[in-house]
Amino acid sequence: MSLMHGLTTQMVTVNNQHVHLVLQTNGRTMNDVFSMLFGVFLILGTAVGAVVISYMVYNAYKYRDREGRDGTMTDPLQLGELPQGGGDGKKLAISLAISAIIVIALIGWAYVLLVDVEAGAPASENPIEIKVEGIQFSWQYEYPNGHTTSTLRVPEDRPVTLTVTSGDVFHTFGIPAFDLKADAIPGQTTQRWFRPNETGTYRAQCFELCGSGHSVMESDVIVMEPNEYEQWYANTGADAPAMNNSAAAVSTTKTRIENGGAEASSQRVAITF
Amino acid sequence: MTEDQQTHDDRAVQSGGGPPDGSATENALVFRLRRFFTRDELPPLGTVRHWLLTTNHKDVGILYLVTSLFFLVFGGVLALLMRVELLTPVGDILSATGYNQAVSTHGLIMIFWFLSPFAFGFANYVVPLQIGAKDLAFPRLNSLSYWLYLFSGILLGISYFQGGSFEGGWTMYAPLNVPTYMPNIGSTTTVLALVLFVISVTVSSVNFITTLHRMRAEGLTLFRMPLFTWSILLTVWMMLFAFAALLAALLILSSDRILGTTYFTAEGTPGSLLWTHLFWFFGHPEVYIVFFPALGAMAETFQTFTGRRLVGRKWFIIAMVLVALQSFLVWMHHMFLTSINLQIKTLFMVTTIGISLPFDLMVFSLIYTMVKGRIRFTTPFLFTFGALLVFIIGGITGVFLGAVVLDYQLRGTYWVVAHFHYVMVAGVMALVGGIFYWYPKFTGRMYNKRLGKATFWLFFVGFNLLYFPLFVAWETPRRVFEYPAALTPWHQLATVGGFLLGISFLLVIWNCYWSLWRGEPVDGNPWEYSTTAEWAVPSPPPLENFPGVPSYESGSLAFRDDDTPETSTDGGTTVSNDESGSTAHDHHDSHASPWPFFIGIASLVFFLGLSGITTGGIYPVLTALGVVFGAVSLIGFGLESFSVTEPERGERWPFEGIENGKLGVWVFLASDIVLFGAFIGSYVFLRVGYGWTDWTLVPHDPIPGLINTYILLTSSFCIVLALVAAEKNSRWGLIAGLSTTLLLGIGFLINKGIEWVELFHEGVWLSSNVQASTFFLTTGLHALHVILGLLILLYLIPRAINGSYLNDERPIEYFGLYWHFVDIVWLFLFPLFYII
Known part of the structure; x- marks a missing residue:
């Protein structure tokens, strides 16, 4: 429930953020905006839903047909009458206006944040540019020096720009921990960026059905101390060990899928006849 | 029937609805008779x-x-x-x-x-x-x-x-x-x-x-x-x-x-x-x-x-x-x-x-x-x-x-x-x-x-x-x-x-x-x-739904007597229907036909065959079987006498002057426009993505396409002549018009066939590259429309020889609409695939 946690802290600072928002025109990542925006949407959405549903249920209860209630209605509906409207439209217009204001305000705000996110990584922070390619059923990362690997290693606190594509079918690349997602489309590239803010191992996975291995199409994302990263990166190059590395990773994924199939084949119900 | 009686017969609807009650026994008899006869045609419910x-x-x-x-x-x-x-x-x-x-x-x-x-x-x-x-x-x-x-x-x-x-x-x-x-x-x-x-x-x-x-x-x-x-x-x-x-x-x-x-x-x-x-x-x-x-x-x-x-x-x-x-x-x-x-x-x-x-x-x-x-x-x-x-x-x-x-x-x-x-x-x-x-x-x-x-x-x-x-x-x-x-x-x-x-x-x-x-x-x-x-009719409602002609003219639902002459001066806002109206009372509507079911089965067999047609085995046989059975069923469907009467009066905005069949054809063509639109859009989308000018056109020579454009335009003119002949009651004019259209259509296909065979000989096939794919598939879809048109002509011509369509030229008119549409599509395809 990191979400609720994020929500409470963000709500306290929401005003601050807003001021911040006007001043800061780029350099925001999805990670900066998602939980705040999601939290506000959640609270307002819940509030609106609760008000509307309560009003609906209250009226349903209040005007329920019951004994002792005056059964006669003025101008009741008649069988065979031509359909016509009832009640006054004024209330309808007001309700619509109120909800339109809420929705448009929310979306407007979200739009400002969108423009911010779309601006891309600030060049001043010297972002790392990494190419990502989805191949059934693994992810390949290519660094500027040509090093290719199936584990994404990035330094802490430095922007990373990912250029995502696919070598075969339509995939969607996503690292949930950094609120990052991009379609991997054959022949097309999609750019997203993020700024990892905490070291550790995270998970990247596929979010578009891409075949039998879709459920296990994932890879590790390791966020390292900057020094450690530089050291690691210096030891890579477009050389033989790196290639072996990636080939090994692919075969691991494959083994995993095959094992998954073999392990359970005895207990599984095949859906094909 | 005088206007007074008619008013008398307009029954305001009561909450129970239902078949006619005592106030109009004559009407009830007609109603029961009609129900009896139509039932006779449709087998009983339990079967x-x-x-x-x-x-x-x-x-x-x-x-x-x-x-x-x-x-x-x-x-x-x-x-x-x-x-x-x-x-x-x-x-x-x-x-x-x-x-x-x-x-x-x-x-x-x-x-x-x-x-x-x-x-x-x-x-x-x-x-x-x-x-x-x-x-x-x-x-x-x-x-x-x-x-x-x-x-x-x-x-x-x-x-x-x-x-x-x-x-x-x-x-x-x-x-x-x-x-x-x-x-x-x-x-x-x-x-x-x-x-x-x-x-x-x-x-x-x-x-x-x-x-x-x-x-x-x-x-x-x-x-x-x-x-x-x-x-x-x-x-x-x-x-x-x-x-x-x-x-x-x-x-x-x-x-x-x-x-x-x-x-x-x-x-x-x-x-x-x-x-x-x-x-x-x-x-x-x-x-x-x-x-x-x-x-x-x-x-x-x-x-x-x-x-x-x-x-x-x-x-x-x-x-x-x-x-x-x-x-x-x-x-x-x-x-x-x-x-x-x-x-x-x-x-x-x-x-x-x-x-x-x-x-x-x-x-x-x-x-x-x-x-x-x-x-x-x-x-x-x-x-x-x-x-x-x-x-x-x-x-x-x-x-x-x-x-x-x-x-x-x-x-x-x-x-x-x-x-x-x-x-x-x-x-x-x-x-x-x-x-x-x-x-x-x-x-x-x-x-x-x-x-x-x-x-x-x-x-x-x-x-x-x-x-x-x-x-x-x-x-x-x-x-x-x-x-x-x-x-x-x-x-x-x-x-x-x-x-x-x-x-x-x-x-x-x-x-x-x-x-x-x-x-x-x-x-x-x-x-x-x-x-x-x-809710104003019995549950379940009778075969033809209402005990009379439903009308909201008075502001609420009433059932008018079926036999009210259409010339009644009740201030109705709509015009009575021309052809079918006068004969509406002479026969009852049909409610049963075996052909839809047969066409359904034929389609199943056909598509099942198609699914594995490249693998051989039983699949090509199934496809052929589906085609034959489908053709027989469609002909059966076309020849079956199935009568439906259009209501004499009613609200028809905004299609007052267009009868049902014609509107149906128009509406179908509207969806066909979207179909071709999507095909042309796909072609343009792929070509733009590829680089519009880098794209090589598949046919080297626009001349066969140009000739086909003229052929189709001429055929459109011929079908107009056929319609005019039918209106003038000229049987031979009609047959000549339809036959010329058929021949021109066949000419179109032969010309296209020669063009395609040449391309195939050069090794250009549907799967060769994306240019060939879009060319063959889009113009192929159009050719299928032409073939469908020719099949309809093959159905119309023998009937025209037997004297049909002279009193009622509507089928020729509807076919003409379709044929013109197919021609217009070609006018878009020709420049896109041969010239630009």
Whole structure:
């Protein structure tokens, strides 16, 4: 429930953020905006839903047909009458206006944040540019020096720009921990960026059905101390060990899928006849 | 009959409705006689023959309902298989491909083979009654729609026996959907089953559009139509255009799978994006296509069970019309994560939010209708009330997805799954309310009320227990069977809810079955405050629905005497129909035909053969068998004498001067325009992606194409001459005109054949490259239209020789419309593929 946690802290600072928002025109990542925006949407959405549903249920209860209630209605509906409207439209217009204001305000705000996110990584922070390619059923990362690997290693606190594509079918690349997602489309590239803010191992996975291995199409994302990263990166190059590395990773994924199939084949119900 | 008598015979409707009472015995006799004779034609209700032959809209409606409930069970079992698999965060019950097939077929069945046909069961039964029509405009085409639907579903089922069904999700993203990644024949069969389904939908849309615009009772203007009928009118218009786009996508996909074209796989062209555009251009209107009928059912039940007229009815209708139009402008919100730019994202964010506001208004309108009402919580109202409640949650959670930044993260997760199930299954809940609302009308018996209410509570609890936890567990990626272990309890809760929901569906079906025999008999109108015309006739209604000609001229429903001469001076606003009107009383309408059923079987055999035609074996034989049987059935269909009378008077705006057949052809051509539009659009999209000027044209020489342009233009002129000859009663002129058209058409095909054979000799084949693929497929689709035209000519010419069409030249006119359309399409294709 990191979400609720994020929500409470963000709500306290929401005003601050807003001021911040006007001043800061780029350099925001999805990670900066998602939980705040999601939290506000959640609270307002819940509030609106609760008000509307309560009003609906209250009226349903209040005007329920019951004994002792005056059964006669003025101008009741008649069988065979031509359909016509009832009640006054004024209330309808007001309700619509109120909800339109809420929705448009929310979306407007979200739009400002969108423009911010779309601006891309600030060049001043010297972002790392990494190419990502989805191949059934693994992810390949290519660094500027040509090093290719199936584990994404990035330094802490430095922007990373990912250029995502696919070598075969339509995939969607996503690292949930950094609120990052991009379609991997054959022949097309999609750019997203993020700024990892905490070291550790995270998970990247596929979010578009891409075949039998879709459920296990994932890879590790390791966020390292900057020094450690530089050291690691210096030891890579477009050389033989790196290639072996990636080939090994692919075969691991494959083994995993095959094992998954073999392990359970005895207990599984095949859906094909 | 004098005008006085006529007034005397206009019976104001009483709450019971029903056949004529003592006041008009003469009329009653006519009514009974008519019923007797028409019954004679249609086999009795209890027999299998009845259900195979019937073309009556009420029977077809019941067939649709029963069949769609069968598919609900099919799709539901697949859903439960997935829910059982998801009990644990690792894969253990289903194999990976098994799970993907369950995901895909569950989506396809629920959206195509359950929800829409379920709604169309009600539409078939109720709409003609609500607008005062005896039947749909083309009863045989209606029964054809049903049989094509049933057999397309059977074809989908067969796909499981051909090495596995489609496994790429209901969105069928490219290029996973081509044989390189999904080689089994079953996948092709699934795609072809969808093609057959779309044909059924198109036939049905043409039929409903014609009926709704041309066959309304006097005084029932478009604006005054009941809301359920309004919802269906907008639904069928959306269907007509949206499904044409889907048909284009499916034909291209079938061609990529069977003929080896490379639309979705070619290097250097954005084939994968092409699929998403084509699919979502259909896919988003589809959401409203399946939801609108539910909205209509809600509006009807809210009025009946609160006893109040809908608040802001006018605005409700305007909102629906706006949604129907705008539904074609939101499709790219499914593509926010692709490489489209910020400007396009902004535009589609605005249209998406814009489309949520009319729904806002509709929800408030339904809620305010309850205020000061006398609300009776019957089973149907409980279901539609519950549907509105969950729809509100579904709507609010949808706004999240409209905000692009949130969509970036929520895309591909269970947030989307939970959201659209809250919307779609809200629609199902409302339509289940529709079952209970109209059950007494369909059967003449009341459902079991106590069981009905208990079922609602189980349904409502099961629904929320199933889908609400999915919001909480939104971080689960869609369509996977491995998910973070921390989310396990929520998924287990959802599985329990899934089973409760499944049981409640079975209880609904059981209630309908049980009540057929044990339900309390009801009269025409069991509901206080119901207003629409279906409640003014007995339950179930007689074969031709009404005891007289329904009219709203006086401001409320009355049944006018059938025999009123059409010259009556009652101030009617409409003109009587020319041809059929004068003979309307001389013969009765037909209600049975075996040909739709046969065409259905032939289509099944044909498409099944097509699915594996490249593998040889029995498949080519099946294809040939399907073609032969299909041709025989179509000829039988064409030669059968099947009489339908158009109502003499009625509201026909805006198509007063166009008769039903002509309107039907026009409406069909409108969908064909979208089909060709999608093909041409695909070509332009791929070519722009490739580089417009880098693209090499496939034919080296534009001359054969130019000659063909002249041939077609000349043939259009000939068909005009044929029509003029028919009008002038010149049999030989007619035959000459038709024959010349036929010869020119054959000339067109020969010329094209020579051109193609030359290209083949040079080694240019459909699969050679994307240029060749687009050229052969698009002009090939046009050539198929030409061939179809020639087949119709081959049917028309012998009949013209026998003297047909001189008194009634309408078939020639309709064919002419089609033929001109085919020519106009060529005028677009020629420059695009030969010159530019």
